[in-house]
Amino acid sequence: VQKMQLDQQKTRKEDAKTQFTQEKDLRKEFTALAKPFRETITNFNKAYAFASKKNPTGASDIALVFSYMKALDPRSVVRENEQASTENAGGVPAYVRNAWNKISTGQKFDPKVRAEILDASRSLVLGQLQSQRDLEKEYLGYSQRNNLNQENVFTSLLPKVGTFLNPIKVSSIEEAEEKLKDGQFFEINGQIGVIE
Numbered sequence: 001v002q003k004m005q006l007d008q009q010k011t012r013k014e015d016a017k018t019q020f021t022q023e024k025d026l027r028k029e030f031t032a033l034a035k036p037f038r039e040t041i042t043n044f045n046k047a048y049a050f051a052s053k054k055n056p057t058g059a060s061d062i063a064l065v066f067s068y069m070k071a072l073d074p075r076s077v078v079r080e081n082e083q084a085s086t087e088n089a090g091g092v093p094a095y096v097r098n099a100w101n102k103i104s105t106g107q108k109f110d111p112k113v114r115a116e117i118l119d120a121s122r123s124l125v126l127g128q129l130q131s132q133r134d135l136e137k138e139y140l141g142y143s144q145r146n147n148l149n150q151e152n153v154f155t156s157l158l159p160k161v162g163t164f165l166n167p168i169k170v171s172s173i174e175e176a177e178e179k180l181k182d183g184q185f186f187e188i189n190g191q192i193g194v195i196e
Contacts, residue, residue, distance in 0.1 A: 019147075022146060023148050029139075034135060034157055039071075040074075050063045051117065064118075067121070068117050122165065129159075139153055139154050162185055164194075167186050168185070170187070176193065183196075
């Protein structure tokens with residue numbers, strides 16, 4: 001009986017070690033595959049913070065452009081003393097290049113330009129959402145089929161409901177005010193608002 005208990009204990013330890021190894025390997029794979037989306041989200045969050053400042057400055061406008069360009073291409077390098085020419089800003093819309101050239105001479109962005117850059121940054125994230133959903137669904141499946149703890153395999157990077165990137169759709173301001181909490185974002189006919 002004692003030998004049987006020792007054998008069972010040894011088997012449980014081996015199973016736990018195997019499970020840990022499988023979870024670790026899947027987490028490493030997932031982290032590598034999700035890296036581009038994580039970088040885009042990180043740079044979007046920075047762009048959102050700079051675009052949403054109550055009292056924007058030339059410095060925050062410069063940081064907004066850097067964040068947007070990093071969201072476009074995380075490996076891009078743009079230096080403060082460079083003009084945003086076509087050569088060093090490939091894929092960047094003309095209005096961003098023009099705005100960059102403007103702030104590089106000491107001027108601040110027009111609020112409309114900030115909103116356009118933030119909208120473009122948001123579009124970058126939304127364009128990658130389905131791929132990220134598919135990736136997370138795939139690794140959730142691996143976890144479930146192999147009786148692994150999904151939380152040890154990956155943490156979802158998808159925007160939470162009620163955030164700027166995933167606003168709650170409502171039909172009217174009244175519905176938003178009635179159903180949502182302070183700080184939650186909502187969408188009405190393509191326009192995003194927040195409960196304050």
